[in-house]
Amino acid sequence: MDLSTLDFAGLLQLRTDVDAEIRRRESEEKAKAAKQVMDLIRTHGLDIQELATKSVKSPASGTRKPVDAKYRHPDDASLSWTGRGRKPLWVVTWLDSGRALDDLLIK
Structure with a gap:
């Protein structure tokens, strides 16, 4: 056509x-x-x-439980991180200064 x-x-x-x-x-x-x-x-x-x-999948039951912190700043205990998601600024600063992430592990 x-x-x-x-x-x-x-x-x-x-x-x-x-x-x-x-x-x-x-x-x-x-x-x-x-x-x-x-x-x-x-x-x-x-x-x-x-x-x-x-x-049909059942919806997720309730909300997720909070995850315990895995890392904590040695000088400021109020700064903690679970190790999930984006690194907080204080962790990035720590790593940029040449220190290891393992130094922040909560024992």
Whole structure:
């Protein structure tokens, strides 16, 4: 089909027709897929309710427990870090001064 031969109204009509055909085929594909799924369920003797409850993950239970600090500044006990996530500025400064992270381990 040579689109350059169509006028503006013809192009708009073509777009409408194409959109309608896409919706129709999408509906057909979904129906076909649903039939295949139902056939598989019947073939294997599965229960659709059982599948629905097993496939949904349960939400995480509550909030996470706080993690104990793994590192503490030797001069300022209020500065601590669990070792998870981004290093706090005081740890970066400590490491930049040439000292080892192991020096900060809580024993």
